Amino acid sequence: MRLLRARGDLDLHVLAEPTYDCLAAAVAAADAVIMVPEVPLLTAALIAQAPRLRFVCRFGAGYDNFDVPALTARRIPLLTTGDANAVAVAEHALYLMLAVAKAGVVHDRAARATDWGMRSQLRSIEIAGKHALVVGFGRIGRAVARRCAVFDMVVEVFDPGLAPATIVAEDYSAVANLHDALPAADFVSLHLPLSPATSGMFGAAELARMKPTAVLINTARGGVIDEAALIRALRERRIAGAGLDVLAVEPPARDNPLLAMDNVVLSPHAAASAKEAVDRVAAVCVRNVLDALDGRFDRRVVVNPEVLPST
Secondary structure, eight states, X not given: OHHHHHHSSOOOOOOSSSSHHHHHHHHTTOSEEEEOTTSOOBOHHHHHTOTTOOEEEESSSOOXXXXXXXXXXXXXXXXXXXXXXXXXXXXXXXXXXHHHHTXXXXXXXXXXXXXXXGGGGOOOOOOTTOEEEEEOOSHHHHHHHHHXXXXXXXXXXXXXXXXXXXXXXXXXXXXXXHHHHGGGOSEEEEOOOOOTTTTTOBOHHHHHHSOTTOEEEEOSOGGGBOHHHHHHHHHTTSSOEEEESOOSSSSOOTTOGGGGOTTEEEOSSOTTOOHHHHHHHHHHHHHHHHHHHTTOOOGGGBSOGGGSOOO
């Protein structure tokens, strides 16, 4: 906010509450909108109420709370902050992986209860030598793959949007078919945006292909997983565990079975919330906004670059 105010030629309006009604009341006069994660969907109806709107900037990388086709139809660029939080999310994915592998939930509970006998149950496993399947090879997926390799894991990557040569060039094995790769994976880490194509894409059929010792990690969006199918698979021990930073409904209902499972490690959609990452995201967000106001766009962070001038 200090950087924005220092510009001097901006009329800044901060929403009193991150609600749809507050957004609807303010958007009509806006030339630009900065959206923080808590603000609701920027719908086609809201976009239609904003005749002056020139661009929108997302405070972060995910953009599932934007109606991108409606923005594109109006030729309004949608900006994100690129890889500013990629390190934080990648580290969090590794944290979840290790927390499940090392039985973090039950070991913490046992230590607090002074139950040193718990260690004889051998609930912990090593991740060195295990197969990690990284699903989605964008900025965060690449960062996760590098970290898995450092832990001496065998890394495979599935990303249908990339040519296999792109993955191989970074010294990872490219997987052509997700279903064929799942039976060999010890850890599956999801790094996909939520879209109509990815909603519920990891469901009962995919979980059935995983081995009973496998672990599913999700730091992407809760909607990518069929949560009911995951709960069944965990209850029946058809997979060994899950590390979840995101859920289908956030915050979850108190009776969500995932909250009571000791083979599940949860965090409250906090993967990107490391202090350093938030500082970087804020700085990049402001830079994007100020550049856009001056007619300059970094095409690498524009979700719909087709709306930009060709030159």
